[in-house]
Amino acid sequence: MVPAVLVAAALAAPGLAEGEDVSSRRRYRSEPGLERWLRAPGALLRLPWLALRPGVDFAERVDLPQRAADAFYFNPDRSAGWFPEVAPTGSGRGAGLLLFDDGLIRPGDRAELAFTIGGPGAAFARAGLRGTLGPVDAALSTVYERDDRMDVFASPSSAGAVLGHGTTLGDRTFFSLTRWAARLEASRPFAARAASGLFLLGDVARLSAPATPGLPGLGDADLAGGGFFLAADGTRGGTRPTRGAAARAELEAAADPSGGAGHLRQSARLDGYLPLWGPARTLAARLGWSRLTALGRRRPALHRYPILDAENGLRGFENDRFRGLGVASFTLEYRYPVWTFWDLFWFLDGGQAFDATPRLAARRFSFGKGVGVRFLSDKSLLFVIQAAIGGERPRLQLVAGKLL
Amino acid sequence: MSWLALLAAVALAAAPKDNDDFDIPEPAADKRAALIWSNGAYLMSFYQAEKALDPAWLLRKARLLPPREAGNVTELDEAPDSTWFTNRHGYERLAPERVAEGPGGPAPRLPFVVLEASPHSENVRFVALDQEGRRWFVKLDPPGRPGLATNGELIASRLLHAAGYNVPFFTRVWLRPGDLRLGPEATMRTRYRNAERKMAASDLSTLFALAGQAADGRFPVSASLALPGKPKGPFSYLGTRGDDPNDTVRHEDRRELRGYQVLSAWLNNTDSRQGNSLDVYVEEGGRRFLRHYLLDFSAAFGSGNNEPKRLEEGTEYYFDAGVVVRSAAALGLWVKPWERARAPDYPELGPFHSDDFHPLKWKPSYANPAFERLTPADGYWGAKLVTAFSDADVEAAAEPGHFPTPGAKGRLLRVLGERRDIIGRYWLGGDRVAPLESFRVEGSTLAFADLGVERGYVEAKTTLYRWKGRVSAEPSFELPAGFDGEAELRVSRDLGRAWGRPVRVRVAGGAVRRVRR
Numbered sequence: 022m023v024p025a026v027l028v029a030a031a032l033a034a035p036g037l038a039e040g041e042d043v044s045s046r047r048r049y050r051s052e053p054g055l056e057r058w059l060r061a062p063g064a065l066l067r068l069p070w071l072a073l074r075p076g077v078d079f080a081e082r083v084d085l086p087q088r089a090a091d092a093f094y095f096n097p098d099r100s101a102g103w104f105p106e107v108a109p110t111g112s113g114r115g116a117g118l119l120l121f122d123d124g125l126i127r128p129g130d131r132a133e134l135a136f137t138i139g140g141p142g143a144a145f146a147r148a149g150l151r152g153t154l155g156p157v158d159a160a161l162s163t164v165y166e167r168d169d170r171m172d173v174f175a176s177p178s179s180a181g182a183v184l185g186h187g188t189t190l191g192d193r194t195f196f197s198l199t200r201w202a203a204r205l206e207a208s209r210p211f212a213a214r215a216a217s218g219l220f221l222l223g224d225v226a227r228l229s230a231p232a233t234p235g236l237p238g239l240g241d242a243d244l245a246g247g248g249f250f251l252a253a254d255g256t257r258g259g260t261r262p263t264r265g266a267a268a269r270a271e272l273e274a275a276a277d278p279s280g281g282a283g284h285l286r287q288s289a290r291l292d293g294y295l296p297l298w299g300p301a302r303t304l305a306a307r308l309g310w311s312r313l314t315a316l317g318r319r320r321p322a323l324h325r326y327p328i329l330d331a332e333n334g335l336r337g338f339e340n341d342r343f344r345g346l347g348v349a350s351f352t353l354e355y356r357y358p359v360w361t362f363w364d365l366f367w368f369l370d371g372g373q374a375f376d377a378t379p380r381l382a383a384r385r386f387s388f389g390k391g392v393g394v395r396f397l398s399d400k401s402l403l404f405v406i407q408a409a410i411g412g413e414r415p416r417l418q419l420v421a422g423k424l425l
Numbered sequence: 426m427s428w429l430a431l432l433a434a435v436a437l438a439a440a441p442k443d444n445d446d447f448d449i450p451e452p453a454a455d456k457r458a459a460l461i462w463s464n465g466a467y468l469m470s471f472y473q474a475e476k477a478l479d480p481a482w483l484l485r486k487a488r489l490l491p492p493r494e495a496g497n498v499t500e501l502d503e504a505p506d507s508t509w510f511t512n513r514h515g516y517e518r519l520a521p522e523r524v525a526e527g528p529g530g531p532a533p534r535l536p537f538v539v540l541e542a543s544p545h546s547e548n549v550r551f552v553a554l555d556q557e558g559r560r561w562f563v564k565l566d567p568p569g570r571p572g573l574a575t576n577g578e579l580i581a582s583r584l585l586h587a588a589g590y591n592v593p594f595f596t597r598v599w600l601r602p603g604d605l606r607l608g609p610e611a612t613m614r615t616r617y618r619n620a621e622r623k624m625a626a627s628d629l630s631t632l633f634a635l636a637g638q639a640a641d642g643r644f645p646v647s648a649s650l651a652l653p654g655k656p657k658g659p660f661s662y663l664g665t666r667g668d669d670p671n672d673t674v675r676h677e678d679r680r681e682l683r684g685y686q687v688l689s690a691w692l693n694n695t696d697s698r699q700g701n702s703l704d705v706y707v708e709e710g711g712r713r714f715l716r717h718y719l720l721d722f723s724a725a726f727g728s729g730n731n732e733p734k735r736l737e738e739g740t741e742y743y744f745d746a747g748v749v750v751r752s753a754a755a756l757g758l759w760v761k762p763w764e765r766a767r768a769p770d771y772p773e774l775g776p777f778h779s780d781d782f783h784p785l786k787w788k789p790s791y792a793n794p795a796f797e798r799l800t801p802a803d804g805y806w807g808a809k810l811v812t813a814f815s816d817a818d819v820e821a822a823a824e825p826g827h828f829p830t831p832g833a834k835g836r837l838l839r840v841l842g843e844r845r846d847i848i849g850r851y852w853l854g855g856d857r858v859a860p861l862e863s864f865r866v867e868g869s870t871l872a873f874a875d876l877g878v879e880r881g882y883v884e885a886k887t888t889l890y891r892w893k894g895r896v897s898a899e900p901s902f903e904l905p906a907g908f909d910g911e912a913e914l915r916v917s918r919d920l921g922r923a924w925g926r927p928v929r930v931r932v933a934g935g936a937v938r939r940v941r942r
Contacts, residue, residue, distance in 0.1 A: 082618070
C-alpha cells in the first residue's frame, strides 16, 4: 500500500516551472461569477468609504481622539482645563470658554471662569470658587451679564405679569440688561446625601426701556438679600439614574434699599426616577415650581422673573418664551438604552407661567413633546440631542451636561 | 483494486493537503492593514450596508438561494492542511499532554532585556530579548486581576493550536521587577498610539505598577515567542492578498476562517479580527511563502483585556447598527439576556457564562465577514473540532492558567464544557446538518458514523437514517449491486417524525468519492 505521507507529499506544492503562474496550479480558488456583479450596487457604497478611510487612518495613526480629548486639559490628571461654551439663545447666548481648575487653591476645590460673547451687545461672564471650609461647603459665584436684546414676548394686550401667553413668535420684543451679581453660599450636610445652607446675594441690574411699553419690572435694581436652601439627592444609577429622587427647595428675599425693586422668591424642584421592566428602562420625572412675590411695596425686577424653560423644561418652545411672576412645570421622560453609550428618550413637557395669583389650569398650560438621544461616557452624560415640537417652530437642540 | 483506485482511496484517507506553499516573491509588509480602526469601522458600517444591497445575500438570508459554501473544502468536505490550518485534534485525537504543549517552545531564560514597552495599550506589555537572544512578546494582567488576560493567551492558544490553527507559542513566566533590564535603545509608547520616547530605568517600575500581582509578590505574565520568518502584516477576513499568488481563495470563503466562528464562540474570543492575525513570510522545504497566524487571545473567556468584558460582548458588535435600530424600535421592551443582573464573576475570569450562550447568535466584538458567511457545513466542521476536546483535554490546556480565587479554574472548565456541549447539541444534535462521518464502502454496504450519537448529543434509540425511502436504525445501508451514483442520506432524531437536511455521498468504483452537506 502506498503510504499516506507519500500521497500527501505528492499532492503538496512542487516547484514551479520558469514563468509559470502560481494561481494556475492552485488546487482551490474562488471563482468569480454572477454574484460578483450582483454585488456591484452595494460596492458603490465603498466610494464614500474610500474617501473617508484616509481620515480614519490618520486619526488612528496620530491617535486623534486621545489628543483631541487631552487638548481640553492643562495637565495629565485632567484637574484643570477648558471647554467651549455655546448657547444659541437665551441668557448668556453666544460662544466662549469655560476655564476650570480643581486644585488652584486646594486639591478638590473647584475654581472656574467662563465667558460667552454673543455679538457687540451681548457678553456674559461668570467666575466661581467652590470648596470646603472645615465642616462647611462654601461657594462663591459672580456673574456679569450684558445683553441689549433679551427676548421677551409681549403684545399690548398681554402686557402684565405674565409674558408669553397669548402671544405669537411675531410678538417678540426686547429689553436690555446690564448686571453684576454675586452669591456666597455655605452649606452643611445633615445626612449622607442631604444638606442645608444659607446664602447672601448682591445683584446690581440696569434694565432699559423696551420697544413694547407696559412691561413690568424695568429700571434700576440694586438688590441685596439672602436666603436658605435644602437639598437632598437619593438617586441611584450613576450616569444613568434609574431610581430614587432628588429635591431642592430655596427661599430668597432681596430688596433694593434705595429703589422700588424687591421680591420674595420661593422655588422647588423634585426629580424622580422610576425603574421599569428592564435595566436602564426608566421613567424620569421633574416637577418645578418658582414664584416671586412682591416684598412689601416693592415690585420684582423683570430679570428675576422665572422663565418656564430656564432648565430646559419646555423643550418645544424657544428659550425665554414664557415668563411670569411664577412658573410651574412638569417633565416626563421615558428612557431606554439602545447601545452601550446611547439612551433614547421620549418626553412630554408642560408648563404655565402665572401672575401674582397662581391659577393653574390645563388650558393655560403649554405642552411640548419630542424625542432625543443621550450620549454617555463611562463616567458622565456627555451631551443630549433632542427634537421637540410644541405647536410653534420645531426645535432641534444639542445640550451639554446634565439636564434631568 | 487498481493502483489508481488504491492511490485515490489512500489520498482520501490521508490528511488532505492544499498546495498553497508555492515559492513566491517576498510580499511587502502591509502597514496600512495594521491600522485597525478603519477595518473595524468599515466592517461594522459600510460593509453591513453593502450586504443589504446585495441581491444574492438577501436571497440567501430569505433561504431562496442555497448557501454559498466554502471554497477550499476537500472531497470529504474537510478543510485541507494548508498554510492556514493543519488538521490535528479533529483529525486524529491528540493526547491531553500534546494539547497542553501547544506549538511547543523553550522557556525564556531571564532576565529579559526590554526593547519596547506599551504601558498604555489595552494591556501593559513589552517586547524583550531573553538571555538566549530570543525575542518575546510579554503581556501583563490588569491590577487586581492577575490571570484575567494572560489565561486567555495561554489556554485559548493551546486549544486553537490543537484544533489546527497556526498560533505563536505562549508560556507562563513569573516575573519579579528584578527580572527586567533596560535595553540600551529601549523605547516606550507614550499615551498616544505610534508615539514613542526613549525608555528610562524608572519606567520599568511603571510597567509593574500597572499590572496584576500574585499573592507572593510575583507577576504572572504570558510570553509569546516571536514567530519564525518575516512579519508581513495581518490578513484580512475579506478578499485575498494581492501580492500573494498562493492566496486564491477569498478569505471570507475559507472553511477554516468561517469555522473559526465556532471556536471563537466556544472560547468567547471576541477579539477575533484582522488586527489579531499575522502573515509571516517563511522558508520551509526550500520554498518561501506566507504562513497565516492567529494572534492575541487575551480577550478570550470573560476578559476584556485590561478589564472584564462588558456584558454585551459576545452578543453584539462593538457598534451594531442592527441592534441599535431594533432596540430603538422596540421602545425598550426588548430586554436582552445580557442585561439581566448576574452573580459576581471571578476576578481572573470576568463574565464567562453558558446559560445564555447560543452558538450561532454569538458575535465577536468586530464584524467578521468570514463569520457572517458561516454555513451549516462550516458550522458543523467547526463543531466537530470543538466537540473533539474532552474534559481532560481542556483541563490539560488550562494547566498554565493562573487562578488565585478558589473555584475559578473549576468554573472555567465547567463553562467551557457546557459551551462545548451546547455547540455539540446545536450543530451535531439538531436537524441543521446530518452529522454523518467516516463514509466507507464495505463490500456491498455503505457504512458511516453518526457523530451526534458518538459524541453523546442525541440518543441512538430515537435515531433513524433514511435513503431512497429505506429507513435504518443502524448507520449503514445496503448498496444496490454495482451502485455508482449519489446517495442522499437524511437523519431523524425522533423516530422518523422529522427529517433533517441531507448529506450527499457520491460513490463510484466501490469507494466514496465525495461528501457534501
